Amino acid sequence: SIDQHGISLNTLYTRSEPRTRSKAEPNPPSGALLVVKDSLDGMFGAWVGEGIIKGQNGFYGSGEAFLWRYRTDASPPLEVYKWSGKNDYVVLCDPDFISFGGGDGHYGLYIDSSLLEGSSAPCPTFDNPVLCTRPSSHAGAGMGKKDVSFECVGLEVWGIGPG
DSSP states (O other), X not given: OHHHHOSOHHHHHHHHSOOOOOXXXXXXXXXXXXXXXXXXXXXXXXXXXXXXXXXXXXXXXXXXXXXXXXXXXXXXXXXXEEOOSSOOOOEEEETTEEEEOOOTTOOSEEEETTXXXXXXXXXXXXXXXOOSXXXXXXXXXXXXXXXXXXXXXXXXXXXXXXX
């Protein structure tokens, strides 16, 4: 969390590294659930079955990955955007940013190295809409191809599932 561990992408990568099996932890978590809260109270994120792993030299991930958003004005409130199979741009762990989904020049979810700024746009990988809360000036923009920027006020990564 940025509250406990600061605003550093490098720290996020280090703390999210897959743990090796040991007697004390025979089945460490392998997947990662990323949760973002934006300054307009939007909540959204990503699931990656392989976890968050820096140094992969490009995109990685599988069809198990998905993007999601939680909306109090929708029924059901949890919307999940599964891998579409259109491309393999699932996760990119770059030293300067982390992104989920891509294609057509846009990321489904992008967070910069400060963990304070990001953007979301529809992308072919997950056929998702913009995930973050749109400022009222963008209301009604629908599924357009424009990136919507957000201020990140909360970020958590949880390791889930046996390795």
